[in-house]
Amino acid sequence: MITWSMILGFPNNPRRDLVEEVRWIGESKFDFVDLFLEEDKATPDSIDTGEVKRLLTDYGLDTVGHTPYYLPVGSPSKPLRSAAVHEAIRCFEVFRRLDVEFVAIHADWPSGLFTVDDGLKFQIESLNFLTDEAEKYGITLLYEPTISKENRVENIERILEAMPRLMLLLDIGHANLNNNKPVEFIERFSDKIRHVHLSDNDGSGDLHLPIGCGKIDWHETLRCLKRCYDGTITLEIFSSDRNYALFSRRSLKEIWGRV
Template sequence: MIIGAMNDPKKNVAEEVALFGEMGFDYFELTIEAPGAHPDKLMREKKAIQDVLSSYNFGVLAHMPWYFSVAHPYPSIQEAISKEFCRAFDVAAEFGAKKATLHSEFLPSGIQERQVHTAKTIETIRKLHKEAEARGIELLVENFNASSFSIKDFKQLFSEVDMGMTFDVGHAFTSDGEGMENYLAQFRKRVKHVHLHDNDRRTDQHLPLGAGKVDVARVVKEIRAFYDGTITLEVHSQDRDYLRISREKLEILWYGKKKFEENKEYLQPEAKKN
């Protein structure tokens, strides 16, 4: 398992990379999102960002704006958004990303017939999956909630498009999230990336691990039983120290306290002298 963190798109990307590098994260999940991480800005600052990324030996995963529609009721608007998705894939490829995550629709599903909403989502994702693939990127779809795209909808999507998913633990635990076990019972083989954060088991709060009501120890046990890949801590607290604390909690739960201490000693031998 390797642990990453995601930039706040309102902040300077190079500074975000340096912050996570100093905290000892293993990779960087780049959300390609205005204003701080707009595609044009990322391309202008490419050299500076890449220098910081390589100084921390960071690989990059890409994340698309969560509010970009995939089932917009106006075809011309969806077309424009899909073009922006492709521009983000271009930039993701420039930064060496091999995987990109996109959310299901965030607009309320009630504005069009449910079947239409689902069919449009699948159609857009099918196209974008191909576009990403053409750029050497594996597109992953992330669970949000049942109103947006339910387990039943995911089943339909995966029967039509052979693709992986980003399993978002926090989203699964919201009141409209359908539960971790239900997702994993169906899609554990599709999980190629994980987002982890805490909440009150009602709303999507992106809290530090242990600050909400999600049983993180149980989550780690479940995930660890079948998965050993990238886990991004999507903790959106203003005080970024909570990212570091969440990282330590995850490592201790994953490896056990003893192994965690040994790993730390191996990776940061100078820390022992102090």
Template sequence: MTTRPILGAALCRDSLAAHRDWLLEAPRDLELQHFVDAPVLDGDWSGLADEVNRLLDGHQGRRGIHGPFWGFTIASYDPEVRRIVARRMDQALDVCAAVKGTHVVIHSPFTTWGYNHRGLYPTDTARLLEATRDTLGAALSRASDMGVTFVLENIEDVEPSDRAMLCAELGWQALELSVDTGHAHYAHVSTGAPPVDFYIRAAAGRLGHVHLQDADGFADRHWQIGHGTILWPSVFAALAQARAAGANPRLILELRDKAGVVPSAQYLKAMGLAE
């Protein structure tokens, strides 16, 4: 029995059926990307959810969804915008229940602009915390009752510990950390942030989810693993430390070209890093 972590993937409607056998060969975690767009959430998505459940009959891994994120932040200073975002989070939980999911990915509110202006406006951190609390409070309470976890993904984050601070300040059990390796590599190369493994180490035992993608550090590439410049041994060494601290993260291959999912898994297996 291998002790190496088992890889999962983020898939959409067109790629789910093609990867069914791979998903069922081991308890591979799955993230559904069907439900990020507002027209889908505002429409009748029940047939799509039923289709997903039929395709995944026999699936033993954890499943979840990427939540909505286009056009907003979870820490808007505008109360009207916060109400819209709160409704989107509630819709995401409706979907999560329908597809038997246990996680919802949401995006970090921390920006490069905010990092570079830190200290100039002393009330900014308090305002961000209060805005996030107002936006997510009801959804996180509902998620806790459902057994669902929101995982907070780094986007522009320069300081790896910022999201951990946010989780600690808000004190919600239904909120964990996600690390996107390509986002972290972009922040490292383009904005002077630490390397990818520092983001994973900062999350430690609160790490609930990882998006695995390769990149060059210039943009959010979502390349097949091995096609970019991320140092994967350091990433998986940090993941081993997080697991030792009590984390059990979903390891999700999130690639632009879904044809690269199985080759990426094979690449990491050949390195002795994952299954």
């Protein structure tokens, strides 16, 4: 039996001081930081990349990049799409300085009078440009489907088929919403997944609960994931008491060892 050990990371809370966040992640012996480059304390302008890089080296931490989840890459407004692309490239500059290889960009679907086909067209236009740009920075761009109802296997498939160089960040919490099941995404996109986010929920929203506090079938999900994937996994447990994150790490390792 293949027994891959888990490569586990934790995100900085961008509303808190980045240096303090990296210290906690390092002291807590995670393998990498999922660097949320976002307002208001971890923006491309506000962070000291030299200091962050020194700290990452000291703790032996790798880094995965995460652009803000609210970039309107699929907006019906062309000027807003351009601004989103411009902001993502500012993030690429920081990530290159930190030697980051994989960077996430989030799905963004227009609402109201606009259709799924419109949303595909808007996103593909932005993402085509961004995958070209990312390559110049030595970055592989990862598409992270979010919480909207359009994030279904068939729509994601159309995005990924249109852009063979775009890879997938599978967020297991997001894949448990809108009557979807995480295993369907894992099985369908096993050759495209390059990074994973994990948190629990009860299907009602993106709750970022500790593992075992929601309704995700972790035995089934991790058994499937372990069969298809051996890369980095970020624990996205957003509790102000971080003992819940450490507890989740222990449970995950324990389940991973058994499935």
